[in-house]
Amino acid sequence: MNVLIVHAHPEPQSFTAALRDLAVETLRGQGHQVQVSDLYAMNWNPVASADDFAARENPDYLVYALEQREGAKNQSIAADIQQELDKLLWADLLILNFPIYWFSAPAILKGWIDRVLVSGICYGGKRFYDQGGLRGKQALVSLTLGGREHMFGEGAIHGPLEDMLRPILRGTLAYVGMEVLPPFVAWHVPYISAEAREDFLRAYQARLETLGQDQPLQFPRLEQFDDRLYPLNRNA
Amino acid sequence: MNVLIVHAHPEPQSFTAALRDLAVETLRGQGHQVQVSDLYAMNWNPVASADDFAARENPDYLVYALEQREGAKNQSIAADIQQELDKLLWADLLILNFPIYWFSAPAILKGWIDRVLVSGICYGGKRFYDQGGLRGKQALVSLTLGGREHMFGEGAIHGPLEDMLRPILRGTLAYVGMEVLPPFVAWHVPYISAEAREDFLRAYQARLETLGQDQPLQFPRLEQFDDRLYPLNRNA
Numbered sequence: 001m002n003v004l005i006v007h008a009h010p011e012p013q014s015f016t017a018a019l020r021d022l023a024v025e026t027l028r029g030q031g032h033q034v035q036v037s038d039l040y041a042m043n044w045n046p047v048a049s050a051d052d053f054a055a056r057e058n059p060d061y062l063v064y065a066l067e068q069r070e071g072a073k074n075q076s077i078a079a080d081i082q083q084e085l086d087k088l089l090w091a092d093l094l095i096l097n098f099p100i101y102w103f104s105a106p107a108i109l110k111g112w113i114d115r116v117l118v119s120g121i122c123y124g125g126k127r128f129y130d131q132g133g134l135r136g137k138q139a140l141v142s143l144t145l146g147g148r149e150h151m152f153g154e155g156a157i158h159g160p161l162e163d164m165l166r167p168i169l170r171g172t173l174a175y176v177g178m179e180v181l182p183p184f185v186a187w188h189v190p191y192i193s194a195e196a197r198e199d200f201l202r203a204y205q206a207r208l209e210t211l212g213q214d215q216p217l218q219f220p221r222l223e224q225f226d227d228r229l230y231p232l233n234r235n236a
Numbered sequence: 237m238n239v240l241i242v243h244a245h246p247e248p249q250s251f252t253a254a255l256r257d258l259a260v261e262t263l264r265g266q267g268h269q270v271q272v273s274d275l276y277a278m279n280w281n282p283v284a285s286a287d288d289f290a291a292r293e294n295p296d297y298l299v300y301a302l303e304q305r306e307g308a309k310n311q312s313i314a315a316d317i318q319q320e321l322d323k324l325l326w327a328d329l330l331i332l333n334f335p336i337y338w339f340s341a342p343a344i345l346k347g348w349i350d351r352v353l354v355s356g357i358c359y360g361g362k363r364f365y366d367q368g369g370l371r372g373k374q375a376l377v378s379l380t381l382g383g384r385e386h387m388f389g390e391g392a393i394h395g396p397l398e399d400m401l402r403p404i405l406r407g408t409l410a411y412v413g414m415e416v417l418p419p420f421v422a423w424h425v426p427y428i429s430a431e432a433r434e435d436f437l438r439a440y441q442a443r444l445e446t447l448g449q450d451q452p453l454q455f456p457r458l459e460q461f462d463d464r465l466y467p468l469n470r471n472a
Contacts, residue, residue, distance in 0.1 A: 065382075104346070106346075110343040114342060159402075
């Protein structure tokens, strides 16, 4: 299996970086090929802009997704994007490894999503959800956060974590057709003991060693909707 | 009323920019003070990093929120952040004006949130949700998207738009204590006629002229939870 880990944390010694290193070691130990995109170390540019296209379909008015389609077709997309896109297309499993910032991804990782998941390849027209351009691949989100576990879930103060992660899990990873595995979450990380961190590392290793047994999350399928994307069997 | 509009679109002639201009004109016409942060025009840096702090509480290990608290206290936070923070603290109403990228904010705007909503001022400890540091202020999200309205809602292919916007509406704006007004949404924008765009502009103007009549969205209140943030009256 080919694995791409996209890592986004500003502190190289962070626990989030330890999760990344453990994933590299564990997955290589199982015989998988692993590449890492360490966005802070790469000084990744997260800002989608006109500069992303060497040639423009419409130089007078930027429609970003339209230029992505042309750029991907003509290989005229910026080199930093093309490199990441090549890694993504190579991968069978994508791991997004990051600390929660405002119940979502840090901007540097959001900008990897904005720029690398190009229209025309990853999605476009009726190619989304189970028909998405990256179907056949798997995705795992591994994340750290400051909150305690009891602050998430039904009736808890922040509600279910999966609901906060909906734009990533459903709106991004499932949207481009990937099979999305349940997230791995390390809770309350800035405040816990070294032993508690070791427990999370052991749990993550065990999880990585048994990924094949994971039940992916369930999302809409296009066959449940008509040609105009109205739901079929609305009252069934 | 003081109004800060944070605008994030890579195309200066975009319809999203027309929404921004209309808001400036309409709100000034009503006698309000308006400032605009045009993130693309400002070449805003969205990447939270160690460079954001002139002096470090802990130079050997970056805990971003901790350094924010110290930096805000000592006024040693980066000048570009301090300028935006000053605008935010001046404002009675914050408008986030952007096109939906991956069911959430473009990275450049996510990085405004990551860097400007500093710990110790906007939130911290038990100061969040209705006790957040920005309580007393209002927030409005005005956005454009490619999808059609019938693709959102209960039973629709993408589910309710508010669920996709949860990390912004609840996890960010409500979290820092702002009163969050229902979003203004312009649907299917890249594909609609000039007349349909005019209709959206008229609807937005009417909305802006009657903001005082809006019913804010409802979110958790800390009084519903105990000292450890477990829910009270779990079975009530």
